[in-house]
Amino acid sequence: MALLRIEYTKTGLLRYLGHLDMVRLFERGLRRGKVPLLFSQGFNPHPKIAFAAPLSVGYSSEAELVEIEVEEGWDDQQLETVFQTCFPAEVAYRRHRLVAQSKSLMSLMRLSDYQLTWSVPEASCQSAVEAIEGLPGLVSLTAIKKSKGKKDKEIELKPMVHQLKLLEKGQTTVRKTVTAAAAVEVAVCELRLFATLDAGSESNLKPDLLMAAIASSIGLEGEAPLRVHRTALYGEGGKALFEME
Amino acid sequence: MIIEKLDAILDLVEKPARYIGMEMHSVIKPDNEVNVRFAFAFPDTYEVGMSHLGLHILYQLINKEAGLQCERVFAPWPDMEAVMRSADIPLYTLESYRPLSEMDVVGFTLQYELSYTNILNMLELGGIPVLSADRGNHDPVVIAGGPCAFNPEPLADIIDLFVIGEGEEVTLELLRLYESIKPNFDRNAFLKQAAQIEGIYVPSFYQVRYNEDGTLAAFEPLEPGVPAKIRKRLMKDLNQSYFPDKFIVPFIDTVHDRAMVELFRGCTRGCRFCQAGMIYRPIRERSADEVVRLSETLLSTTGYEELSLTSLSTLDHSEIRPTIEALSKLNEDAKIGLSLPSLRLDSFSVEVLKEIQKVRKTGLTFAPEAGSQRMRDIINKNVDEQDLTETMRQIFELGWDKVKLYFMIGLPFETMEDVDGIAGLGDLVTYVHKRVSSVHKSKGLSVTVSASCFVPKPLTPFQWEPQDSLEQFKEKQRYLKQRITNKKIKFSYHDAETSRVEAVFARGDRRISKGLIEAWKNGARFDGWNDYFSYERWTEAFEKTGIDMDFYATRKRSYSELLPWDHIDAGVDKHFLVAENENAKSGTTTQDCRDGCIGCGVNVCWGGLC
Ligand code: SF4
Ligand code: SF4
Numbered sequence: 001m002a003l004l005r006i007e008y009t010k011t012g013l014l015r016y017l018g019h020l021d022m023v024r025l026f027e028r029g030l031r032r033g034k035v036p037l038l039f040s041q042g043f044n045p046h047p048k049i050a051f052a053a054p055l056s057v058g059y060s061s062e063a064e065l066v067e068i069e070v071e072e073g074w075d076d077q078q079l080e081t082v083f084q085t086c087f088p089a090e091v092a093y094r095r096h097r098l099v100a101q102s103k104s105l106m107s108l109m110r111l112s113d114y115q116l117t118w119s120v121p122e123a124s125c126q127s128a129v130e131a132i133e134g135l136p137g138l139v140s141l142t143a144i145k146k147s148k149g150k151k152d153k154e155i156e157l158k159p160m161v162h163q164l165k166l167l168e169k170g171q172t173t174v175r176k177t178v179t180a181a182a183a184v185e186v187a188v189c190e191l192r193l194f195a196t197l198d199a200g201s202e203s204n205l206k207p208d209l210l211m212a213a214i215a216s217s218i219g220l221e222g223e224a225p226l227r228v229h230r231t232a233l234y235g236e237g238g239k240a241l242f243e244m245e
Numbered sequence: 246m247i248i249e250k251l252d253a254i255l256d257l258v259e260k261p262a263r264y265i266g267m268e269m270h271s272v273i274k275p276d277n278e279v280n281v282r283f284a285f286a287f288p289d290t291y292e293v294g295m296s297h298l299g300l301h302i303l304y305q306l307i308n309k310e311a312g313l314q315c316e317r318v319f320a321p322w323p324d325m326e327a328v329m330r331s332a333d334i335p336l337y338t339l340e341s342y343r344p345l346s347e348m349d350v351v352g353f354t355l356q357y358e359l360s361y362t363n364i365l366n367m368l369e370l371g372g373i374p375v376l377s378a379d380r381g382n383h384d385p386v387v388i389a390g391g392p393c394a395f396n397p398e399p400l401a402d403i404i405d406l407f408v409i410g411e412g413e414e415v416t417l418e419l420l421r422l423y424e425s426i427k428p429n430f431d432r433n434a435f436l437k438q439a440a441q442i443e444g445i446y447v448p449s450f451y452q453v454r455y456n457e458d459g460t461l462a463a464f465e466p467l468e469p470g471v472p473a474k475i476r477k478r479l480m481k482d483l484n485q486s487y488f489p490d491k492f493i494v495p496f497i498d499t500v501h502d503r504a505m506v507e508l509f510r511g512c513t514r515g516c517r518f519c520q521a522g523m524i525y526r527p528i529r530e531r532s533a534d535e536v537v538r539l540s541e542t543l544l545s546t547t548g549y550e551e552l553s554l555t556s557l558s559t560l561d562h563s564e565i566r567p568t569i570e571a572l573s574k575l576n577e578d579a580k581i582g583l584s585l586p587s588l589r590l591d592s593f594s595v596e597v598l599k600e601i602q603k604v605r606k607t608g609l610t611f612a613p614e615a616g617s618q619r620m621r622d623i624i625n626k627n628v629d630e631q632d633l634t635e636t637m638r639q640i641f642e643l644g645w646d647k648v649k650l651y652f653m654i655g656l657p658f659e660t661m662e663d664v665d666g667i668a669g670l671g672d673l674v675t676y677v678h679k680r681v682s683s684v685h686k687s688k689g690l691s692v693t694v695s696a697s698c699f700v701p702k703p704l705t706p707f708q709w710e711p712q713d714s715l716e717q718f719k720e721k722q723r724y725l726k727q728r729i730t731n732k733k734i735k736f737s738y739h740d741a742e743t744s745r746v747e748a749v750f751a752r753g754d755r756r757i758s759k760g761l762i763e764a765w766k767n768g769a770r771f772d773g774w775n776d777y778f779s780y781e782r783w784t785e786a787f788e789k790t791g792i793d794m795d796f797y798a799t800r801k802r803s804y805s806e807l808l809p810w811d812h813i814d815a816g817v818d819k820h821f822l823v824a825e826n827e828n829a830k831s832g833t834t835t836q837d838c839r840d841g842c843i844g845c846g847v848n849v850c851w852g853g854l855c
Contacts, residue, residue: 012267013248013251013252013255013265013267014265014267014496016255016261016262016265017262017496017497018262018497020498021262021496021497021498024496024498025496027548027550028269028494028547028548028549028550029269029548030548031548031549031550031579032269032545032546032547032548033548034545039580045580047580057261058255058256058261086269086548087269088267088268088269090267176253176332178253178254178257178328178331178332179257179328179331180257180324180327180328180331181327181331182331183331183332183333225253225256
């Protein structure tokens with residue numbers, strides 16, 4: 001048995017694939033590429049493919065991680081070609097390495113870096129910038145977390161935010177904002193942000209939730225679309241997850 | 246550009262990956278290599294449409310031809326429709342992201358009548374006039390095919406031309422014809438030439454006259470040289486016919502998310518209610534070697550983990566045993582599951598199950614179709630209680646404990662006693678389970694008895710028979726609900742109202758398109774989906790347009806009546822259908838025509854095929 005850890009991207013319109021779609025895509029892509037996958041035992045054998053952390057529908061990424069178990073002795077230098085020929089271009093190979101049997105990626109993961117593009121109505125732009133810059137000074141930032149079948153829960157976000165900074169304030173443009181009911185023209189300014197947030201099975205903060213909390217603190221509700229792009233995954237102590245054993 | 250607009254709206258809709266295309270083995274040719282753009286339009290969701298074998302066959306067939314590009318389009322779910330309308334995004338294809346109006350030919354597949362409102366909606370969303378008469382030289386040609394095209398009349402005002410029968414050859418002939426006259430395209434000239442191709446029906450070249458009582462008086466060609474009867478197309482030899490070596494592999498879960506290989510076309514059993522069994526005659530098999538070769542190729546190009554052997558009655562293939570043996574051997578290492586769409590009630594089915602489902606004990610589905618022996622003789626479903634008892638005993642001994650039994654209510658000449666037989670068979674199954682003693686027998690047992698409402702279909706021996714009224718259906722459903730008290734049996738039944746609307750369209754004529762358009766204008770779409778079907782909307786639409794639903798659904802026709810689809814020639818003789826209707830009345834069964842020809846007429850048209 002050999003365990004391969006692979007870093008890959010998820011970009012373009014394929015950011016709309018859900019986690020289960022990605023699982024299927026990998027299973028089938030690797031089968032197409034004749035990679036000798038190992039299977040779980042039992043009634044319903046599944047190839048051994050384990051992802052670090054599901055990426056929300058609509059988020060793109062340049063640094064996703066997955067581990068696959070293949071037969072010992074398979075020439076893993078073929079992996080890049082397998083991606084080129086059997087995967088869509090939007091799910092591209094970045095690098096891989098052989099790892100010793102270790103803890104699962106999911107249990108090792110602690111943090112993620114994100115690039116955020118936040119489109120804020122021009123009128124609220126200044127207060128949005130202030131809210132972002134003022135975040136470190138806040139004692140508390142809470143959000144209501146809704147989960148299916150459970151009661152809404154108020155959660156404290158601050159300890160989960162390790163970094164949120166404004167990279168750039170883009171030009172103001174007039175844009176069509178579409179909802180199911182109507183399309184309206186609004187002037188928006190684009191704020192480019194960088195965030196490091198808790199991510200993983202222990203504690204997880206989705207950029208959506210954070211930005212919605214900030215938006216509502218300045219009186220915006222659902223009028224500020226957010227584009228999320230993940231750039232790095234880390235383990236304990238901020239070590240690059242790709243390198244960890 | 247549509248693709249840029251998409252980027253801004255897909256966050257707003259459920260299951261956005263339905264609308265992006267880009268799957269493995271989808272085909273996108275550079276613009277300068279495309280002479281004719283054809284959109285394969287499936288009037289239902291992406292998940293339903295992508296499960297349809299015919300789409301995969303035609304898509305790859307057309308795309309392997311130089312100069313032709315086949316694209317795909319599905320019906321957007323109402324949430325997406327709302328967003329598209331507000332953002333001014335026309336319905337587009339998943340390949341070139343062009344609006345439908347920029348296609349040369351748009352081809353709808355007609356799999357079920359309740360998808361017709363989606364056709365209108367897709368045309369309008371795609372920027373194409375809904376009525377054929379309103380389209381000009383710059384609009385695409387709108388064509389349709391599939392099983393419901395065997396009664397094309399309800400869509401005669403909407404579709405420019407119909408393809409009757411199997412589409413492989415004739416679609417290419419049509420697209421090449423289009424290509425040849427595209428430089429000076431003229432709609433009328435195109436339609437005239439197309440009408441000369443066998444299997445093509447151009448409804449605007451014919452006129453219908455009616456009697457005072459509303460029945461048809463005459464159906465006449467208006468154009469010189471168009472055929473009085475349109476004979477269906479069929480592929481004579483499946484081993485020589487095109488079958489794709491790759492399928493588009495969807496990203497999202499679809500209804501049938503697996504590789505499919507077609508074993509044969511047609512069916513020899515002759516069940517009298519079954520339209521597919523009549524219109525796809527005669528039976529044509531693909532050889533075991535070819536099936537195995539195609540399966541290997543498809544699994545390797547798609548990466549699928551499951552293979553389905555599809556046909557109307559898969560286990561009837563004459564080489565089914567060696568085929569399944571070869572495939573299960575082949576698949577053992579690669580952990581590929583084999584699935585069969587239909588099981589018969591006999592010991593052979595059980596043997597096959599043992600072979601292919603060594604480990605998984607999923608639910609099994611059987612279709613006795615009717616509850617009493619009398620009724621099964623009437624519909625010519627040649628299974629008896631003994632078959633059912635034996636098959637159940639064997640599967641219970643092997644450890645299966647979930648069984649689903651399909652029945653129909655409202656079959657011609659049905660009495661309450663026959664309906665009662667449905668409950669009786671359910672009880673019988675639980676009784677058989679009780680008596681089985683086997684180490685593998687599971688303690689739990691769950692039997693689902695499902696009853697759908699019979700819809701009489703054109704070109705079957707029951708094409709003259711009345712459908713039950715809503716009251717009759719409901720009475721029968723009520724009866725069964727009360728009668729089935731057995732705790733191990735779950736009774737489920739279909740909505741009678743949807744079956745009634747389906748029946749109106751199944752045997753409708755040209756006049757009912759007014760009702761269709763009216764219902765669509767009032768918001769009807771996705772009528773096959775319970776959440777969206779509204780019976781009131783349909784009754785109002787028919788009332789407003791002066792259409793009497795009973796005339797189409799519950800009226801008994803005489804053998805001498807001119808039927809709206811009489812100009813469609815499926816190869817099966819009307820005399821044969823009459824004889825089979827008479828046999829039904831007297832409860833006389835007819836043999837499977839594998840055991841000897843029963844003279845349905847198909848071999849007169851295509852001698853040598855059977
Ligand atoms: S077995 Fe009967 S119901 Fe099934 S396809 Fe054949 S004729 Fe139709
Ligand atoms: S012609 Fe005879 S053998 Fe051929 S399909 Fe008809 S009944 Fe069957």
